[in-house]
Amino acid sequence: xxxxxxxxxxxxxxxxxxxxxxxxxxVWQAKDVAQALGHQHSKPAGLVLVQLSSEGVTPxxxxxxxxxxxxxxxxxxxxxxxxxxxxxxxxxGVHDYVQLHGHSSASAALLLKKIKxxxxxxxxxxxxxxxxxxxxxxxxxxxxxxxxxxxxxxxxALPQNVNAAFVIIQHMDxxxxxxxxxxxxxxxxxxxxxxxxxxxxxxxxxYIAGSDLHxxxxxxxxxxxxxxxxDSLFRPxxxxxFTSLSxxxxxxxxxxxxxxxxxxGAQGMKLMKDKGxxxxxxxxxxSAVYGMPxxxxxxxAVTEVLPLNSIAARLISLCHNLYHK
Numbered sequence: 001x002x003x004x005x006x007x008x009x010x011x012x013x014x015x016x017x018x019x020x021x022x023x024x025x026x027v028w029q030a031k032d033v034a035q036a037l038g039h040q041h042s043k044p045a046g047l048v049l050v051q052l053s054s055e056g057v058t059p060x061x062x063x064x065x066x067x068x069x070x071x072x073x074x075x076x077x078x079x080x081x082x083x084x085x086x087x088x089x090x091x092x093g094v095h096d097y098v099q100l101h102g103h104s105s106a107s108a109a110l111l112l113k114k115i116k117x118x119x120x121x122x123x124x125x126x127x128x129x130x131x132x133x134x135x136x137x138x139x140x141x142x143x144x145x146x147x148x149x150x151x152x153x154x155x156x157a158l159p160q161n162v163n164a165a166f167v168i169i170q171h172m173d174x175x176x177x178x179x180x181x182x183x184x185x186x187x188x189x190x191x192x193x194x195x196x197x198x199x200x201x202x203x204x205x206x207y208i209a210g211s212d213l214h215x216x217x218x219x220x221x222x223x224x225x226x227x228x229x230x231d232s233l234f235r236p237x238x239x240x241x242f243t244s245l246s247x248x249x250x251x252x253x254x255x256x257x258x259x260x261x262x263x264x265g266a267q268g269m270k271l272m273k274d275k276g277x278x279x280x281x282x283x284x285x286x287s288a289v290y291g292m293p294x295x296x297x298x299x300x301a302v303t304e305v306l307p308l309n310s311i312a313a314r315l316i317s318l319c320h321n322l323y324h325k
Contacts, residue, residue: 001119004045004068005029006036007056012077012103016049019108024115033059034276037067041137041252045070047118050094052076058085061092063276069250071095071118075111077102095121136203137164137252137319138217140245140272142238144171144260146288148180150308151258155206156187157312164254164319165201166190167223168208169215169238171260177210184208195223209236216244234264238292242268246275254318255279256311257302260292270301278318279303280311 001024008016008029020026028039036048045068050059052074065072074089074097076082086097098114100107143151147170155166172180177194184206185192194210200221201207209215213225214236232240238257242265245253255272257265259282273279279302281293286308296302306314 001025001115002027002044002046003115004036004039004048006033006048006050006059006064007031007053008049008051009053009055009077012051015103019111023112032057033064033067034278036064037276038252040068040070046122047071047073047115049115050074052082052085053078054080058088060276061089061094063274065093067250067276071122073098073114073118075100075114077107136201137254138201138245138249139164139166139254139256139315139319140242141166141168141256141258142170142242142260142265142269142292143168143258144234144238144262144264144289144292146259147171148183149288150282150286151180152184152187153308154256154258154312155184155190155192158188158190159316160189160204162190162316162319163203164315165203166206167195167201167215167217167241168206169236169241169265170208171234171236171238171264174210174212177208181208181210195225197225198222209241211236214240216241217248218244219248221249233262238265239268243271246271246277253277254315256281256315257293257296258282258308259287259289261289262291263295265292266295266299266301269296270299273301273303280314281305282311283307 003024003026027043027045030036030039047070048068072094074094077100096114098110181192181194190204190206192206195207211225212235213227216224216226218224255269257269269279281296281302283305284290
């Protein structure tokens with residue numbers, strides 16, 4: 001049985017690993033929800049154990065459960081009253097809780113019993129690793145005024161073996177999108193193409209929204225052209241794609257907002273950041289127009305602000321970490 005561990009106290013980790021050694025295989029250990037979702041993307045666990053303690057921050061259980069797509073069991077090893085947290089967690093869909101009393105053989109037996117109960121109730125736990133990793137990392141990039149030049153500098157710096165797919169929403173008349181794809185391809189090492197309706201993104205490809213319709217991603221991971229919302233100021237809208245990504249994408253994602261006038265993308269990026277995903281805004285000095293990135297920063301939707309010439313290296317590092325942590 002493959003397990004993930006979240007927020008385990010240093011004093012308990014050695015004992016816990018010893019208890020689990022014979023019956024289970026620990027595939028990852030995370031310190032927070034964002035890290036847990038990244039680990040689950042590359043090395044899926046069939047069950048996740050979360051420790052409650054006075055030292056740890058209470059996780060966002062709804063976010064955790066939505067991203068993990070597997071049973072979650074809480075435990076504690078202290079004498080504190082975790083009743084409020086436990087009932088909040090159970091209400092969000094957490095599967096069980098067990099209070100352990102020190103590093104005793106009785107505690108070990110009780111924890112293993114809880115894990116076994118979940119394996120009986122959820123036989124798919126044993127198949128988690130056989131099914132392979134969850135969907136690839138998807139990098140969503142929004143740009144407007146000054147965007148083509150910024151996109152060219154970013155895309156040409158990416159290597160062929162990067163473990164991600166890239167989807168670009170550039171404010172542009174659909175008639176000019178094929179020309180943008182051809183121009184970016186001239187200096188890119190990755191394949192650059194226009195999105196075809198209902199296609200699935202694959203690693204190593206840069207996709208460009210190539211229509212005056214909006215672009216969304218479905219729960220099945222397919223890229224779709226849609227008409228609604230018809231009253232949107234921009235077509236395609238960055239917010240529309242970022243929002244659909246935050247609702248439907250099961251894998252890891254990274255959001256990037258480049259130079260542009262207005263506020264499109266800020267609200268959608270906030271949803272991505274709230275989901276635990278990493279978000280990047282181009283800085284003012286390297287932006288032709290610091291409208292969209294500034295709006296995202298003011299909305300607290302940005303994990304970090306970077307100059308354009310640093311974004312590619314940061315992306316490479318993030319994508320590598322999501323697959324190899």
